[in-house]
Amino acid sequence: MQISHLPYSDPGVPDARSGPRFLFWLGRNQLGGQLKSLAWGLVHFGAVMGLPFGVGLAVQAVVDRSGAGLALTGGFIALCGLGIALGDTMLHRSAVTNWITASARVQQLLARRTARLGSTLTRQVAAGEVVAVSTGDVEKIGWFVEAVSRFTAAALTVVLVCIGLTVYQPALGVVVAVGVPILALGVIPLLPRATRLADVQRTKAGRATELASDTVAGLRVLRGIGGEELFLRRYRGASQEVRGAAVRNARMWALISGVQILLPGLLLVVVVWYGVGLVSEGRIPVGELVTVYSAVMLLTYPLRHFEEIAMAYSFSRPSAQRAARVLSLRRTSHEGDRPATEIDGSPAGDLYDAATGMLAPAGRLTAVVCGDPDAAGRLAERLGGHAALDESTPPEPSALLGGVALDDVELGAARTAVLVQDKDPVLLSGTLRELLDVPASGKVAAEDALAAAECGDVLDALRQAAVDGADAMDAPITERGRSLSGGQRQRLALARSLVTDPEVLVLDEPTSAVDSHTEARIADGLRWLRSGRTTVVLTSSPLVLDRAERVVLVHDGAVAAVGVHRELIRTDPRYRAVVTRETDDERATDEPHASAYRADCEADRDDYNACNDYTIEETA
Template identity: 30%
Template sequence: MAENEQCAQTTDDPDEPSVSRPDPAAGPPPHRSTARSLLRLWPYARPARWQLAGAVAAALVASVSVLGVPIVLRRIVDGPIAHRELAGLWAPAGVLLLLGLVEAGLFGVRRVIVARPLARVETAMRGDLYARLQRLPVSFHDRWSSGQLLSRATSDMFTMRLFLAFPLVFLIVNTMVFLTGTVLMFTLSWQLALITLVPAVPLMVLTRYFESRYAAAARLAQDQNGDLATVVEESILGIRILKAFGRHRAMAEDFTGHSRRLRTTELRKADLLANLWAVIVGLPELALGCALAVGAVQVAHDDLSAGTLVAFLSTALALRWPVESLGWLLAYANEAATATDRYFEVMDEPVPAEHPSGLAPAADRGIRFTGVRFRYPDAPADTPDLLAGVDLHVRQGETLALVGATGSGKTTLTALLPRLYETTGGSITLDGRDVRDIPREQLRRLVSVAFEEPTLFSASVRDNVLMGAPGAGSGQLAGALATAQASFVDRLPDGADTQVGEQGLSLSGGQRQRLALARAVVGDPAFLVLDDPLSALDVHTEALVERALREVLAGTTALVVAHRPSTVLLADRVALLADGRIIAVGTHQELLKSSPAYRELMSGAAASGLEAPEPAAPESAAPALDASELEGSARR
């Protein structure tokens, strides 16, 4: 049984404190029923039920036809061979050939029947999983590693589809064939049948013992595979950091450690399956040897015909595959059950429902925070609320700068506005309407966000920017790029249609940040949230962006997280956040006169050189890929 592992997760923003959260991959649930887990696949498999039934029927007829071979052999031995009538062999030989062709043809039909519908089942399940991941709150993604989610959408999905296509069919077919063959053996000789079935009881006990141990090992292996995928993903995304600090060997050691743990678990699974297989094969073979000895004695005393003995032994040998495959089929059923559990661990996560506040709309306009409290869902019980009663009003058409020390909760407060997180207490209103009363889709059209850490996708510049307003035209795109001073786009190999590559790493940090800013303003949002969006820009480019941004801010209601005094000067008013509350609100000059905490914060920022007024070289001269390098990167 896999032990619970604890992993430290941190928020994406250095502004927030790290919180230790439990790893969701904590092993199989206690007393898990394999059958109950697999039954959860039925709603997805139901559209393919007739094809599955056809596959079972085809495989069953093919497998049962093999049991006709012993009957034909009995007639051959007791007939043409016993009476030395070689001419009588042609008809039975033709029957044997026909049975072989029927078996081969039906097994081929089985594969054709289930291939396409089960591919659709897998596609539907993967689509539902992806849709669920998109709807789950950010707090869920804070707790789960991307590798664990990736393994559920890939390897686990393949395991479930393969189970429906093969092990499920043959668990049914082999059971029916075994029962049919057992009846046939009793018909041929009940004494020999009893001898052959002696191992049945110990085999059932052994398989039950095996199932519980293999289930734990299978779950552990799948979780370790997810952890390994996380290490690979982090290594690839962070390859520049690893190389820059010479930590690639340390990461390789970490990867090797995860690989060895996975190998150990897989070898443990192999040992369990090998031991089971040895017993499953050995006991029936021993029983069959005893039955052969007893049958030979009966034939010698004329109590049994030679043809009947041959038919009995042929039937017993035909049942070897249903018996020997039992271990493998049970092992795969356990792996499929574990994959199903892992899949539904995500699907069972509740999606936050809309909870109308029932409050009458307020008379004021703009953004209002009233008694807002927040703590992370997985924070320790003795941890105080990060936000402990925030009261703040951003007037309509006003730009308000939010400042505070690192870890004070500025980024968290801005994340509550578009409901990336849900408040623990209090309320947030937009133009007098509680955000909980606004459907999320509509809310996120009203509120546009630019984060300090810009995220770009493997798509063109155009697609990345217009993600903020899918229906926007080329004119709005050009206007947004102009506001963000993103003239570098014109110098890219294909202009706005240039592919920026994964995470946008073919661009400089300042270029990525300007595209993220353009994405935030392209749709002319009613409410704009900017989380220190200019931190990666040089002073000259920052001044140009601020000048253009003032025009955008004049037509919207904006909340700007500021770390630089220059960014603070974009705002009409400033709010100081400390100890989970707003402790001062006013203009920049007013707070410099009235708030010692604000003066200390600003003096620290100024001392760090962030307010230096002298112009710097344009960022286009900063390290960034030139057109030829970017074109080569895009082609790669």
């Protein structure tokens, strides 16, 4: 494959059982490029190693005073020079192609796996680790894949040269044939330690990257509490650990390089010493000694590729292991066990969570109250077709939409049917118009979504920040929306979700960062805009719960009560404890007053403000 053909239409299904298996799979899938690089490598190295024979023949021709022989050897040397130039150029071209195409394949695989995993990825792998795998590790993996063909060409050349020298001059050729394997294998005892040092360096670098990523993401908060210096010292410490590990790693590879230079030098001394003795005894001509000497001297060039392949493998093996770990992660507990369900279009109907027994009827606004925020997050993931993956717990059953298990539905169809907005939505950099330019049904206008999400003040702020009075829709939004407040980011994310207009919309605490007045208006807008569409809101806000058509209390991992807010707040102590944040002591102390007040509310249930004010007071 050529670079111009990238990206791959299908990068394939990787063998992610281990790092070495993944590297082997990559090499096997680039067999054509590897063979091309191998062929040009043989041309290049063969031409390089052909020079000593030409030089030796030229020296012997001069000694024999043979003009014809000198002319022939001159032509042979010129031909070797042409082969060196052409072979080196094409070898470099094919090697770089293999490097880039291998890296691109790995990046596509990682991007595809990241898209499939969604938010479950960062629950299993640290964000800094993902960044490190998709950047530095990808390059190291590509380096090893392309180095394999050059190493193979170098190894074949060394073998052929040793055979050729043995046939050409047996006395010296045997010495070279015995010494070269020692040169090639002399660094093997040093490689395990070099590999361990490379692993340590890579691990520390990953931790430093993760720390830097977290620090940058939370810089605004850190400045607010005066903690930037603390985190700066932590990062400096982590950076110094990386530097120390890199220095120790570099020292080891310097030692390996020194050994690679020392051993050929010793072999060269032995060959010259022994060869001069043979020449002085008249057993070999001087031209043959020059040939063998030049060949041994030039053998250091292909032998360097033995050091490179050892270094490339030492660095790429842990990188491939980390990449394989990410690629082996699954979207659900059942992924890979069963084929995707063949259905026409996206599933529709009632949404049912088998793990808790929670049912969200089609076309209605259902609010779910969970006392445990982590349990609410896991429920949201299941409702989106992402069953939690945790080796310490048994697999969770899939959520059902219209009786169809979402875990078994093809990913694109599942995401078209169900959209999950988690409690910490991310805004990408760009303009507001680009933010709202998402795959959608086309039935909800951006203006309506912004109005329902109460984004009026956000538009005013963007309009003021726009250059030359540009439209607010064209105002830039910084990375992750850091120029906006938490509530503004949350409302823009909600507007983006509403524009999409999925069959089922799952919102996890969509109003946690806004004030009560705005929250009440958002609840009204949400009910109005999503009328007739299935909506599930995981929240404990009384204002949102009061607008829901159906409220479900999930307690200890199962549905404990179903009804409407005003009924549950009056009749269910567990529900009341979650919504009003009552402690056991407060509940016992305030029960007489609360009972009297609820009796008044019961007498006039249509008086919304009185009931709502009571719940707000209890929440406060």
